[in-house]
Amino acid sequence: MSQASEPIVSMRQITKRFGGVTALNDVDLDARAGEVLAIVGDNGAGKSTLIKILTGVFQPTSGTIELDGEALAMNSHADAIERGIDAVYQTLALADHLDPAANLFLGSELTKSVLGIRFLDNRKMRSEAERVLADRLGVHLKSMDAETSSLSGGQRQAVAIARAVYNRNLRILVMDEPTAALGPQETARTLKLIEVLREQGLAIILISHSLDDVFAVSDRIQVMRRGRRVGTVVTKETNRQEVLGMIVGAGEMAQEAM
Amino acid sequence: MSVTEAPDLKSRLEPYFAFVGPLVMILMILLFMGVMEPARYFRISNLNIILLDAALYMPMAMAMTFVITQRGIDLSIGSVAALTAILMAFLVKGYGFPAWLGVLSAIAIGALLGLVNGLVITKFRVPDLIGTLAMDLVYRGFALVLAKGLVLARFPELITGIGRGQIPGFVPIPVVIGIATFIAGAIVLRNTYFGRYTIAIGSNPEAAEMTGIAVDRHRVYAYVLMGAAAGLAGVMLTGKLNAIQATSAPYFNLHVIAAVVVGGTSLFGGRASMIGSFAGVLLLSMMINALVTLRIEFFWQSVASGVVIISSVALYTWLQKKDRDGSGGLITALRTPDNARLLRLAGGLGAALILFLILGFLFAGQTVPSG
Numbered sequence: 001m002s003q004a005s006e007p008i009v010s011m012r013q014i015t016k017r018f019g020g021v022t023a024l025n026d027v028d029l030d031a032r033a034g035e036v037l038a039i040v041g042d043n044g045a046g047k048s049t050l051i052k053i054l055t056g057v058f059q060p061t062s063g064t065i066e067l068d069g070e071a072l073a074m075n076s077h078a079d080a081i082e083r084g085i086d087a088v089y090q091t092l093a094l095a096d097h098l099d100p101a102a103n104l105f106l107g108s109e110l111t112k113s114v115l116g117i118r119f120l121d122n123r124k125m126r127s128e129a130e131r132v133l134a135d136r137l138g139v140h141l142k143s144m145d146a147e148t149s150s151l152s153g154g155q156r157q158a159v160a161i162a163r164a165v166y167n168r169n170l171r172i173l174v175m176d177e178p179t180a181a182l183g184p185q186e187t188a189r190t191l192k193l194i195e196v197l198r199e200q201g202l203a204i205i206l207i208s209h210s211l212d213d214v215f216a217v218s219d220r221i222q223v224m225r226r227g228r229r230v231g232t233v234v235t236k237e238t239n240r241q242e243v244l245g246m247i248v249g250a251g252e253m254a255q256e257a258m
Numbered sequence: 259m260s261v262t263e264a265p266d267l268k269s270r271l272e273p274y275f276a277f278v279g280p281l282v283m284i285l286m287i288l289l290f291m292g293v294m295e296p297a298r299y300f301r302i303s304n305l306n307i308i309l310l311d312a313a314l315y316m317p318m319a320m321a322m323t324f325v326i327t328q329r330g331i332d333l334s335i336g337s338v339a340a341l342t343a344i345l346m347a348f349l350v351k352g353y354g355f356p357a358w359l360g361v362l363s364a365i366a367i368g369a370l371l372g373l374v375n376g377l378v379i380t381k382f383r384v385p386d387l388i389g390t391l392a393m394d395l396v397y398r399g400f401a402l403v404l405a406k407g408l409v410l411a412r413f414p415e416l417i418t419g420i421g422r423g424q425i426p427g428f429v430p431i432p433v434v435i436g437i438a439t440f441i442a443g444a445i446v447l448r449n450t451y452f453g454r455y456t457i458a459i460g461s462n463p464e465a466a467e468m469t470g471i472a473v474d475r476h477r478v479y480a481y482v483l484m485g486a487a488a489g490l491a492g493v494m495l496t497g498k499l500n501a502i503q504a505t506s507a508p509y510f511n512l513h514v515i516a517a518v519v520v521g522g523t524s525l526f527g528g529r530a531s532m533i534g535s536f537a538g539v540l541l542l543s544m545m546i547n548a549l550v551t552l553r554i555e556f557f558w559q560s561v562a563s564g565v566v567i568i569s570s571v572a573l574y575t576w577l578q579k580k581d582r583d584g585s586g587g588l589i590t591a592l593r594t595p596d597n598a599r600l601l602r603l604a605g606g607l608g609a610a611l612i613l614f615l616i617l618g619f620l621f622a623g624q625t626v627p628s629g
Contacts, residue, residue: 078470093465095458097528106458107469109451119449163469 005032008171008203009054009072009085014063016049023049024060025227031172031203036194038206038214038235041224041247047207050224051174054205055087056080086164087174090181092156096149100141100159101129103148104166132162136200137193154186161193165202172203179213191217211240223247279570280520280537287544291551299551309433310422312543314494316436318514319521319535320443321487324453324480326518327460329527332481334375334390335488336510337397342368343492343502344401347410350417357414365489371397372485376478394511401504411501421497432494436539439487444532452479460527509560516563517542520570524578542566 007030016024024046031037039047052058054065056074065072067083074080094103105125112121126144133139139158141151148156157178164173175194179187187210194217198204208214214221215235223230223246230246244250291299298304318335325332346364349355355363371393378389423431447453455476458466466473491510496502519525520541521534545566546559591597 089468091464093462093468095461095465095528097457097461098454102454102458106454106466107471109454118451120451120454122449 005034006069007032008068010066011050011054012064012066014050014053014060014065016046016053016058017061023227024053027063027224027227027229029054029205029222029229030232031205033171033203034198034201035219036198036204036206036217038208038218038221039224040208040211040214040221040243041230044226045224045247046227047224048176049227051087051176051205051207054080054172055085055174081167082169084167084169084171085174086167086170086172087176088157088160088164088178090177092160094148094156094160097147099126099145100133100148100151100155101126101144103159104129104132104163106163128166129162132166133158136165136196137162138196139193152186153182154189157182157186157190158193161197165197170202172205173197174205174207176207177209178206179208179210187213211243214243215240225249279522279573280534280541283520284537284541284544287541287548291548295551299548304547304551306424306430308540308543308547310430310498311547312539313430313432313436314491314498315510315514315517315539315543316433316536317439317487317490317494318484318510319517319539320439320532321480321484322514322518323443323521323523323530323532323535324447324456325484326515326523326525327456327527327530328477328480329460329463330379330386330477330480331515331525332372332375332390332484333387333511334371334394334397335484335491335514336507337394337401338368338371338485338488339492339495339507339510340502340504341371341397341401341404341492342489343496343506344405344410344504346417346493347413347496347502348404350414351410351412357416360414361417361420361493364493365486368489368492369482369486372482372488373478375485376481379481380474380477398504405502405504407503409501409503413496413500417493417497418500419497421494421499423497432498435490435494437536439490440532440536447530447532452476456480457528457530460524460529462528509563512560512563512567513542516567516570519574520566522574524574525571 009029009031011027011029014024014027014029015022027046027050029037029039029050039050041047049058053060056077056079059075065074067085072083074083080086095106098106101122102125105128110121110125110128111118112124113119130141130144133141137158139155139162141155148159151159161173161175164170178190178194182190191213194204194206198217206214206218218235220232220234221238221243222232223243225247230249233243233246318339322332322335342364345367346360349363350357350360375390375393378384378393379386382389384392419431420435421432425431425434447456455466455471455473458469458471459473459476463473488510492502492507495507499506517538518535519538521536521538522531523529523535542563545562549558549562550556592601
């Protein structure tokens with residue numbers, strides 16, 4: 001199904017240099033609606049740099065990004081969010097002392113005007129947070145009053161994801177190692193969240209070291225190695241051996257041999 | 259069933275620990291004084307003195323709650339209060355400013371000095387502890403340069419009213435001011451961007467930055483608020499004593515920090531308790547008044563404030579510690595190799611000191627009176 005649809009975002013021939021170091025060399029990436037694209041690769045393969053360019057944190061040295069076929073130039077992460085591209089980081093970027101609703105709206109609080117002064121609308125934020133968590137992610141927190149630090153790893157993840165999906169424009173969600181710090185049960189729940197979001201038509205880019213997770217949820221796998229794209233494979237048509245081979249470089253040799 | 263509900267109850271009570279802590283200590287002081295000196299401690303006039311003393315610290319404790327919640331600290335507030343009060347005295351007495359304008363100028367000057375603190379910390383990247391300690395020297399120096407050794411006294415009625423006025427049949431005016439600032443502080447903390455971001459910044463500065471919060475700007479705001487509150491305290495102190503001099507208010511900073519910390523606001527950031535700070539201010543004033551009532555020398559006040567800071571921070575840190583299993587009490591703790599070494603170090607230092615004292619007494623000559 002994914003092959004048929006046009007990509008929402010296409011990155012073409014992206015190169016990024018930090019001083020003399022070439023972090024990315026001629027890398028392409030396509031993300032499609034309703035599809036999970038996994039990016040795998042060893043440490044230093046350029047995964048993080050690639051998604052930081054996609055989310056506007058870094059600007060490419062050369063190469064183009066197209067959104068819906070139009071050239072896209074971003075100067076900051078805020079630009080990316082405005083165009084519907086957001087990321088959930090491994091650290092989740094949550095303020096543990098605030099309640100889930102406050103975290104969900106952190107940096108974009110809802111307000112109401114009292115006597116001409118803008119005050120935070122805590123009640124509205126709470127009901128909206130509850131609605132987003134339940135409707136979009138199917139998550140019900142036991143208490144919306146408790147500090148975020150008292151939530152489980154998966155629930156914290158849900159709050160961080162809800163922050164991204166509250167943006168109605170959101171079309172591309174990048175998830176950086178979402179399961180790295182979670183136990184098996186919480187991992188299963190997070191993978192479920194990813195599937196739920198895929199069904200809602202988001203394009204999801206999943207960065208993971210865990211091939212288990214990648215094979216469990218992804219539609220396509222893009223393998224990175226030493227700043228280059230080794231290849232992109234359809235998950236159903238490949239296996240662990242092939243992907244592992246591509247990650248460590250055996251695939252390259254095999255391809256050359258063919 | 260009850261097993262699963264027990265931790266729930268604890269987590270439900272946890273937010274109130276901040277308030278319960280000082281409350282328990284207040285009750286202990288009340289009980290203690292009820293036994294020791296009930297007649298003199300529980301007089302209406304004495305309660306008025308306690309409230310009057312506490313009121314002076316209330317605006318500062320409110321502002322310091324924001325500063326500390328952001329993982330900051332302000333050690334310059336005593337000098338800010340003294341300098342603003344002296345500048346106000348010059349404006350009112352030297353240049354004939356109307357009293358109300360003098361008061362407003364004092365608060366504005368305090369805010370400006372706070373702004374300087376905030377800029378030193380956020381723009382010059384001087385750590386808050388060193389930055390405000392150095393600015394404390396600067397502000398105190400200016401106050402001494404301006405006022406020399408003079409005591410500026412006799413102020414208009416408005417200023418003495420702010421400092422020690424009494425609403426007939428009710429509490430003193432400064433108490434009303436203090437409580438009003440606390441109510442305003444609680445609303446700001448709960449219902450404004452500044453309050454929300456204050457907690458976020460203290461809780462997780464990186465996350466705050468990543469979600470697009472202007473971290474440095476909001477830190478500057480906290481120091482401006484702190485400066486304005488210290489300026490107001492300067493006015494209140496001037497009015498209370500009807501006099502001001504450059505060396506006034508030497509212990510404001512640690513007293514206010516003690517009040518905020520004992521109230522459950524975490525020095526490690528993110529955890530704020532306005533009502534706790536309020537209770538903390540009351541507690542410290544009651545404690546100091548108790549020391550006075552028991553005719554204990556004034557200088558013990560400083561010892562008491564220090565002990566309160568250390569013990570409350572240690573207590574809250576211990577309460578925060580999730581895993582208290584397996585520590586097995588004091589004796590096992592002393593047996594760990596590291597602690598055994600510390601114990602030997604302490605023993606060695608003690609033995610050396612005892613040796614020096616013995617030698618000193620053995621070789622003691624004629625004493626020289628210092629006076």
